[in-house]
Structure formats: C-alpha cells, structure tokens
Amino acid sequence: MNSMERVVMALNHQEPDRVPVYPLLAGVSRNLIGANCREWSTDADTCAKGLLKAREEFDLDCIVTLIDLSVECTAWGQELVFPEHEAAHPNYKNQVIGDEDEYDKIQYVDFHTCDRMMMHIDVCKKLVEASKGEFPVIAFVFGPLGTLSMLRNQEEMYVDCIEQPEVVHDTAGIITQVLQEYCDALLDTGVQGIMFDTLFSSGSIMSKDMWDELEGEWVQQLAEHVHARGAMVMIHNCGGKIYFDAQINRMHPEAISFLYPPDDCADFVECKEKYGDVTTLIGCVAPTTVTVGTPEKVEAECKANIDAMAKGGGFMLATGCELISPDAFDNARLMVDIAKTYGAYKK
Amino acid sequence: MSEVLEQIATMLQKGKRKDVAKLCQQAIDEGIDANEVLTKGLLAGMDVVGAKFKANEIFVPQVLVSARAMKAGSEVLKPYLAGENTTGKGKVVIGTVQGDLHDIGKNLVIMMFEGKGFEVIDLGVDVSPEKFIQTAIDENCDIIGLSALLTTTMPVMGEVVKAAEEAGIRDRVKIMVGGAPVTQEFADSIGADAYTEDAPSAAEKALELLAG
Numbered sequence: 001m002n003s004m005e006r007v008v009m010a011l012n013h014q015e016p017d018r019v020p021v022y023p024l025l026a027g028v029s030r031n032l033i034g035a036n037c038r039e040w041s042t043d044a045d046t047c048a049k050g051l052l053k054a055r056e057e058f059d060l061d062c063i064v065t066l067i068d069l070s071v072e073c074t075a076w077g078q079e080l081v082f083p084e085h086e087a088a089h090p091n092y093k094n095q096v097i098g099d100e101d102e103y104d105k106i107q108y109v110d111f112h113t114c115d116r117m118m119m120h121i122d123v124c125k126k127l128v129e130a131s132k133g134e135f136p137v138i139a140f141v142f143g144p145l146g147t148l149s150m151l152r153n154q155e156e157m158y159v160d161c162i163e164q165p166e167v168v169h170d171t172a173g174i175i176t177q178v179l180q181e182y183c184d185a186l187l188d189t190g191v192q193g194i195m196f197d198t199l200f201s202s203g204s205i206m207s208k209d210m211w212d213e214l215e216g217e218w219v220q221q222l223a224e225h226v227h228a229r230g231a232m233v234m235i236h237n238c239g240g241k242i243y244f245d246a247q248i249n250r251m252h253p254e255a256i257s258f259l260y261p262p263d264d265c266a267d268f269v270e271c272k273e274k275y276g277d278v279t280t281l282i283g284c285v286a287p288t289t290v291t292v293g294t295p296e297k298v299e300a301e302c303k304a305n306i307d308a309m310a311k312g313g314g315f316m317l318a319t320g321c322e323l324i325s326p327d328a329f330d331n332a333r334l335m336v337d338i339a340k341t342y343g344a345y346k347k
Numbered sequence: 348m349s350e351v352l353e354q355i356a357t358m359l360q361k362g363k364r365k366d367v368a369k370l371c372q373q374a375i376d377e378g379i380d381a382n383e384v385l386t387k388g389l390l391a392g393m394d395v396v397g398a399k400f401k402a403n404e405i406f407v408p409q410v411l412v413s414a415r416a417m418k419a420g421s422e423v424l425k426p427y428l429a430g431e432n433t434t435g436k437g438k439v440v441i442g443t444v445q446g447d448l449h450d451i452g453k454n455l456v457i458m459m460f461e462g463k464g465f466e467v468i469d470l471g472v473d474v475s476p477e478k479f480i481q482t483a484i485d486e487n488c489d490i491i492g493l494s495a496l497l498t499t500t501m502p503v504m505g506e507v508v509k510a511a512e513e514a515g516i517r518d519r520v521k522i523m524v525g526g527a528p529v530t531q532e533f534a535d536s537i538g539a540d541a542y543t544e545d546a547p548s549a550a551e552k553a554l555e556l557l558a559g
Contacts (some may be wrong), residue, residue, distance in 0.1 A: 086499070089448065155451055158408040159415065162362060206406045241403070288528040291498040325499045 003061040003135035011232070011254055011280050013314040019306060020061035020316040021339035023290060023323055023332040024257075027068065027087055029054035031326045038082040041067050042115075044122035051123070052130055059336055063127055064195055064236075064257075066140040066322055067120060073142075073150035075114035075178060076106055086324070090150050097152035100160055103171045106151065111182045121185050128190040138234060139186040141179060142197045143222075144172040145215040149200075161206065161214060169214050176218040180225050193232030195257065196222065201247050202239025203263045208246050216250045223251035234282075238321035244275055255280035259287075259320025268308035272315075281309050282316045285335060290319055291328040298331045302338040310343060317343060349379060352388040355420065359392030360399075362412025364419040371423040381427035386464070389420045393462030400459075401547035407455065410546075414458040436463060437557045440482045441492035442470030444503035449496035452526055452546070456492060459550035465490075476503065476510040483511070483520050490553055493539075495526040504529075505537035521556045525549055 001009075001017045009016035029050035030040035039046045051063050068087040070080050079091040096105055111117045120139070127137045142150070148171055149157050160168050183194050198219060201211045223233045232254040235247055241263035244256065256279050265271040268284060275281065286293075289301050302317060309315040317339045323332060351374045358366040367389075374384045396413045399405045439460055443453050450472050460467050468486055470478060483491050491511065493504045504524050511517045521540040524533075534542035541556060543549040 086446070086497070092448070155411060155454065158411050158451075161408045162412050203403055203406070206408055210406070210408070286528075288498055288501075288530060288533065291528075292501070292533065324497060328498075 004131075004133060007061055007136050007316070010313050010316055013277065013280070013312060015313045015345040018345060019310050019339050019343035021336050021343065022060040022062045022064070022316065022318050023058065023285070023328070023335045024064065024066065024287075024319045024321065025054040025058060025060070025332060026051070026064070026066040026322050028322075028324055028326055028328070032057060036084050037086060037088070038084065041082070041088055042119065044119045044126060047119070047123045048126035048130070051127060055135065058332055060135075061316070062136050062138065063131075064138045064140050065120065065123055065127065065191075066236075067116075067123070069142050069146065069197070070150055071116045071120055071142070072114075072147040072175075072179065072182070074116045075109050075111055076151055078151050092153060095151060095153050097156075100156070100164065103152075103160075103164075103167045106148070106171045106174055108174060109178055111178055111185065117182055117185075121189060124186055124189040124191050136192040137190075138193050138195045138232075139183075139189075139191045140195050140197065140236070141183060141186070143199070143215060144175045144179060144218045145200045146197055147175050147179070148172050158206075161210060165210075165214060169217075172215055172218050176221055180222055183222060183226055184229070187226065187229050187231050191231070193234055193254065194222075194226050195234040195236050196251070197236045198247060199237060199239060201243045202237060203241025203243070204239040208243045208263070211243060212246050212250070216246065219247070220250040223253070227252070244271070244279075248275070248278060253279050255282050255316070257282035257318060257320070259284055268305065272309045272311070276309065276312065276314050280314045280316065282318050283320045284309075285317070285319045287319050287321050287323050287328070290323055290331040290335065291325050293331065295331060295334055298334050299338060302335055303342055306338075306343050310345075349374070349377075349387075351377060352379070352384065352391070355384065355388030356392035356395065359389060359413055359416045359420065360395055362409065362416050364412070364416040367416040368419040368423050371420040375423070375427060381424045385421070385424055385428065389417050389424075390462060390464055393417055393458070397459050397462050397547040397550065401545065407451070410455060410458060414454075414461075417458070417461070436465045436554070437489040438466045438468070438486060439490040439492055439553065440468045440470060440479060440486060440488045441494070442474035442479060443472040443494045443496075444500050444507070445473055445475045446503060447495050447497050447500040448472045449494070449526075452496065453492075453494035455546040456494065456525065456549045459546045460492075460553060463550040463554060465550070465553065476507045479507050480510045480514045480516065484514065484516060488520060489557055490521045490523060492549070493522065493524045495524075495529060498528045501526075501528060501533060504539065508538045521553075523549060523553065523556070
C-alpha cells in the first residue's frame with residue numbers, strides 16, 4: 001500500500017495497513033538540503049526540494065505546503081523580515097494597516113502580482129509532478145482573518161474586532177475574494193486539497209460567536225468553492241479549545257489538524273466519539289514533546305493518540321503544529337516508526 | 348462604595364476607555380483619594396475581567412479593550428499617585444526571550460499582573476538573559492517573567508535561570524515561565540519557580556510566590 005492509498009482509506013474512515021503519519025516538517029526541511037530560511041521560503045525549487053527530501057528521509061505519508069504565515073499578506077504589499085534561521089514575518093513596525101481607519105487600504109488585488117503566492121503555486125506544481133500520484137500534496141492557505149492579522153498588528157486587530165467589527169468582517173471579505181482565486185490556481189496544479197489555517201476559531205483567542213460573525217461566512221465561501229472543484233477541504237488550527245462544531249458547520253472539512261481537544265470535548269477519546277465519523281482527525285502530538293522530550297515520552301504520546309483516535313480509520317498521526325527545530329528530527333523518525341509498528345491495523 | 352468607583356469598574360469591564368478616564372477624573376474632583384480610585388475602581392474592575400477571562404466567559408479581544416481602559420484611567424491618576432507602587436504587591440520584570448518576537452501572551456500576562464496591583468517593567472520582545480538580570484538587579488525586582496512561543500527559543504529561559512544563579516540573585520527573585528510550547532515539565536527541568544498555562548493564573552501564582 002502506498003501513501004496515497006493509505007491516506008485515502010483513512011480519509012474514507014476505513015482502516016488501511018497502518019495509520020498514516022506525518023510529523024509536520026516544513027521550513028525545517030531546509031536543514032536537510034543546506035539551504036537557509038530565506039532561500040527555502042522564496043525559491044520554489046529549493047522549497048520543493050526540501051519538502052521532498054523530508055518526505056523521503058522520514059517516509060512521510062503526506063506533504064502539507066506550510067511555507068510560513070506571511071505568504072498571502074504580501075499580495076497587499078506587506079513588508080516582511082526574513083531572519084536567517086526562522087520563518088519570515090511582517091515588519092511589525094511597518095504594517096499596511098497602521099491605523100484603525102486604514103482598513104480601506106485593503107482592496108481587491110490580482111494574486112498573479114504577488115511573488116510569494118506565485119512561488120507557492122510553483123512549489124505545488126513541482127510537488128505534484130514529483131509525487132506521481134503516490135502521496136497526497138495539500139496546499140496550505142492562511143484564512144481571511146489570519147491574512148488580515150498579518151496586515152494589521154494582531155493586538156490592534158483584536159481591539160478592532162470589538163470596536164469596529166463590521167469593518168474587520170468586510171475587509172476579510174475582500175481578502176476572501178483574492179484567496180478564492182488563489183485557491184483555484186493552487187488546485188489547478190493538481191493538489192488534492194487545501195488546508196486552511198483558521199487560527200482565530202479558538203477559545204485561546206475569541207468567542208465562538210465572534211469568530212462565526214467575523215470569518216464564518218468567508219471560510220464557508222472558500223470551502224464551498226474548493227468542494228465545488230472536487231477537492232478536499234482541511235483545517236489546521238493549533239489553538240486551545242478550538243471550535244470543531246462551528247468550523248464543521250461552516251466548512252464541512254474532510255479533515256482537521258489540531259493540537260488540543262476541542263472546546264466541547266474533555267480529551268481526544270471524547271473528540272473521536274463526537275467527531276470521528278464526521279471528519280478525519282489529524283494530530284495531535286505536541287511539537288514541544290517531539291523537540292525537547294525524551295523518546296519514551298514521544299512514544300507514550302504517539303501511542304496515546306493512536307489508542308484514542310485510530311480505531312476505524314479517520315485518523316492520521318501528526319504533530320499538532322509545525323516542528324521548527326532540527327533537534328526534533330530523531331523523535332520525528334521515532335513517530336513514523338511508531339505509526340508503522342504500534343499503528344498497524346490488525347485485520 | 349462610592350457610586351463613581353462602581354461605575355469605573357463597570358466601564359472598565361466594558362472596555363470603555365473614554366468613559367473610564369472621564370470617571371477617574373470625576374472621582375478625583377469629588378475628592379476621592381487616587382489610591383482608592385485605583386484599587387476600588389480600576390483594579391476591582393480588572394479583577395473581574397481576569398476572573399471572567401479565566402472562566403472563558405470573555406476572550407482576548409475583550410481583555411485587551413479593558414486593559415486599554417485601565418491604562419486610560421491610570422494616566423489620569425498618575426499625577427496624583429506620584430509614581431509610587433501604591434499597592435506594594437511587588438515588582439516584576441517581564442519580557443519575551445531572545446530570538447522570539449511574539450508578545451500578545453506576554454502583554455496579557457502584564458495586564459493580569461497590573462490588575463493584581465503589581466508594578467511591571469516590560470522589556471518587550473527579543474530580550475537577552477543579561478538584560479533580564481541587569482534590570483532585576485537595578486530595579487530590585489521580586490519576579491522575572493519569561494515568555495516564549497517557539498520551541499527554538501524556550502532554551503533561553505534556562506539561560507536566564509543560570510544567569511540569575513551566576514549573578515547571585517537567584518535566592519531573592521522568583522522566575523516564572525510561560526507560553527504556548529512551555530510545560531510544567533520543562534519549567535521543572537530548567538529550575539524555574541513556576542509555570543502557569545494562562546495569564547490570569549500567572550498573576551495569581553505570583554501572589555502566592557511572594558506570599559510564601
């Protein structure tokens with residue numbers, strides 16, 4: 001059984017030979033090919049080469065193209081900082097929306113003019129070509145509110161969510177229009193789905209009602225569009241107490257990648273009972289455990305995840321968020337080994 | 348309690364910064380002692396905000412607007428408080444560790460500390476161990492608060508603990524750590540005095556540490 005067959009069975013809530021596995025190794029894959037962060041995140045060849053090397057070296061069942069969270073915002077001219085050893089981020093001293101009355105700076109833009117979006121599309125093309133249909137490639141897109149938060153100081157945006165929610169909502173709508181066309185171009189490369197980062201749909205940040213009011217309509221539009229194209233919708237949200245119910249209601253995702261139990265579940269066992277038939281669960285090993293934990297701790301956490309969520313399929317073992325340090329490599333290999341052994345389904 | 352002080356606490360909870368500033372001035376004009384306005388108006392309101400935040404009744408945006416209201420009120424009171432730490436709860440130096448630029452979690456902790464009456468020195472983000480230690484010495488701080496959001500910057504917290512030992516101040520400062528990837532196990536491994544998983548708990552823990 002190859003990775004594509006394995007993942008497809010899991011997504012169809014059937015038991016493949018074993019649980020699919022992918023510790024989320026994205027930017028850190030640059031270390032495998034001797035590239036620095038800027039090269040990896042700005043050059044499609046280098047980025048694709050790193051991601052493919054990680055898949056090969058760790059025997060990953062899937063590639064998710066998480067480059068960084070600052071890809072989309074550059075379409076509106078957000079200046080970025082590219083540190084040598086960490087992910088690119090906005091220049092927080094020079095944000096596009098510097099003041100509460102500057103939201104009208106965000107208007108429709110043609111994504112073809114955005115170098116980073118075009119680079120991501122190119123990365124997806126290269127990965128899909130290299131996959132030869134043997135493993136899935138999922139394109140990662142920061143959601144409308146997330147993209148907006150990279151254009152406006154995040155703390156200021158939270159205040160705006162209270163003081164001028166209609167402006168935040170409407171601006172997220174303009175961003176959605178551009179993201180939808182961007183998703184089309186990503187899907188044209190042949191990727192199997194789009195994974196939307198819905199960071200704000202989390203009890204760590206805002207109320208369920210506020211999230212639904214500000215972003216619900218827009219992620220629903222995006223999800224319906226992706227589904228209409230015959231592709232999968234996935235969600236990534238590594239916040240605490242995330243809102244499975246509200247996001248499922250809006251997006252009907254094929255899978256959710258997460259780190260902590262949702263707001264309405266006490267633990268992963270309850271999460272499986274409540275949502276295991278509705279969507280595929282991806283996670284939920286803590287990146288901290290994999291990065292600084294002992295092999296014994298990693299093994300225990302992986303096994304606990306498998307015990308809680310693997311039964312009947314509909315589960316992929318992954319880290320709940322990105323691994324950003326090469327210190328995690330040995331334990332990431334261990335995760336894959338555990339999926340291959342302890343995660344084998346007994347027929 | 349005076350009606351105006353109750354109004355200050357209520358408006359602060361609603362995040363109405365202009366109203367809070369106006370009411371603080373009104374309280375002063377009515378002859379209420381500035382320290383009483385601070386403790387029974389602003390801090391009382393912030394205490395409720397912290398409790399509701401901890402109980403998931405309100406969330407980050409609501410806390411931020413309340414904190415801004417508190418700041419607006421504090422600005423009005425400042426000339427009357429003569430810059431002293433009027434509550435005597437203790438002094439905290441806090442920052443996000445070197446290599447890490449994330450500050451919202453740290454800022455929430457500051458708000459909760461201030462809401463409990465601590466004097467807080469905010470060193471911002473990307474702060475070196477040396478800067479934490481020097482500030483703790485110069486300002487005679489009771490607590491050093493360390494924040495990190497990246498697994499790659501967590502080890503700097505251990506460097507701060509070591510630097511405090513080397514500087515000979517470890518026995519008189521408490522070191523608290525927090526941030527999304529930080530765990531109790533990690534805090535124990537580096538010899539920190541406390542870890543809490545959310546901002547309101549951090550402020551409560553700080554009170555416990557200094558009490559005891």
